[in-house]
Amino acid sequence: MNLRLLLAFFAAAAVLISAPFAADRHAARASTLQACGEDNIPLPSTDARRVGGDVVGVTALGTWGTSACVLRDRLSFAVKRSRDRFSRGGVIRSIRGNPATKIVNVVLKPGSVLVYSWRWRNWCGAGGHFTLQARWSGLAYIAPSQTVKPPTCTSKHSSSTLSKKRPSITTCSAAAYRVTTDLGQPFLTRLIDLVLLTLRKRHLPCLLRHLHISFAVQGQSNGNWMTLSQIEGNPGKRTVGTMLTQSGGFDVFWAWFNWCGGGNRFRAFAKVGTRTVAGPTWTQGATCQDPQAPSTLTPSYGHL
Numbered sequence: 001m002n003l004r005l006l007l008a009f010f011a012a013a014a015v016l017i018s019a020p021f022a023a024d025r026h027a028a029r030a031s032t033l034q035a036c037g038e039d040n041i042p043l044p045s046t047d048a049r050r051v052g053g054d055v056v057g058v059t060a061l062g063t064w065g066t067s068a069c070v071l072r073d074r075l076s077f078a079v080k081r082s083r084d085r086f087s088r089g090g091v092i093r094s095i096r097g098n099p100a101t102k103i104v105n106v107v108l109k110p111g112s113v114l115v116y117s118w119r120w121r122n123w124c125g126a127g128g129h130f131t132l133q134a135r136w137s138g139l140a141y142i143a144p145s146q147t148v149k150p151p152t153c154t155s156k157h158s159s160s161t162l163s164k165k166r167p168s169i170t171t172c173s174a175a176a177y178r179v180t181t182d183l184g185q186p187f188l189t190r191l192i193d194l195v196l197l198t199l200r201k202r203h204l205p206c207l208l209r210h211l212h213i214s215f216a217v218q219g220q221s222n223g224n225w226m227t228l229s230q231i232e233g234n235p236g237k238r239t240v241g242t243m244l245t246q247s248g249g250f251d252v253f254w255a256w257f258n259w260c261g262g263g264n265r266f267r268a269f270a271k272v273g274t275r276t277v278a279g280p281t282w283t284q285g286a287t288c289q290d291p292q293a294p295s296t297l298t299p300s301y302g303h304l
Helices: 003-032
Strands: 045-051 054-061 069-081 100-108 114-121 130-136 141-144 161-165 177-187 190-199 206-221 224-227 236-244 250-257 266-272 275-278 295-300
Touching (some): 045 130, 045 141, 045 236, 054 130, 054 236, 069 114, 069 161, 100 161, 114 130, 177 206, 177 250, 177 266, 177 275, 190 206, 190 236, 190 266, 190 295, 206 250, 224 266, 236 250, 236 295
Antiparallel strands (some): 045 054, 054 114, 069 100, 069 130, 130 141, 177 190, 190 250, 206 266
16 A cells, blocks of 8 residues: 555544544534524524526525524425415415425524525416415524515426525625614613614625624714713624515614713714714613613613
8 A cells, every 4th residue: 555545544534533523522512502592593584586487585594692502493484375474374285395394403603694595486376476484483483585476387287396496695795785873762771772784775685694793872072972981881792694685674782771971962883894884863861770880781682
């Protein structure tokens, strides 16, 4: 056996020996992580559109939490009449492969996005408007697409089919979406602040992965805007991932609590990737609840 073959043999043996240990390390790490919930994963987004004579649907599950988590869930992807877009029923059984299902077991880090896609072909049934709906069983998330017309009937003697395809969706360019920020509105004892990402008109859906967002509450003093260092957690930082579609924007929330520091000119200031944006000026900060307690800025997830 020559030297090259001998080295190749030992390299292959090393891979075979180390693989079980790597799998064990991955399993051990996953067992120590929390299960993914609404503090880790926002509502998914789904899009459907005609591509040639077919309808292609894509659904994405993003992240907005501050730590990694384990997702063990079942994804169902179904073609339905538009009237059933938010229903658990209404699956059109005459379409072969409908609904499609996928079992997901994965560790998600902040900024990750899971993307899946299916193609619907050859509809020769009654016309009308349809939707492609993604449903996550464990998370209890239902995400329908916008309504679409059915695919072209290419053969009345063949079944209509729903089949998995490789996602063909691009990363969002900076020019593809708009960024706005605001101090928002009072909610109970907190002021819910936000950064909103919105896909611009005429742009196709696109992905944002590992997008770094910094959000700050600022106050004006002597004509200058300054980040209020008296607020614990200010500025707040998140790493998010999502798919932007024309169906709606993606909100990232913070909660500002207990401001007793005075002043009457406040604004939100955000840095998203390399872009910076300032919100409108407000005369009211978060409600003062306890002058002895600190003011805080913490991530918020759209629930109590």
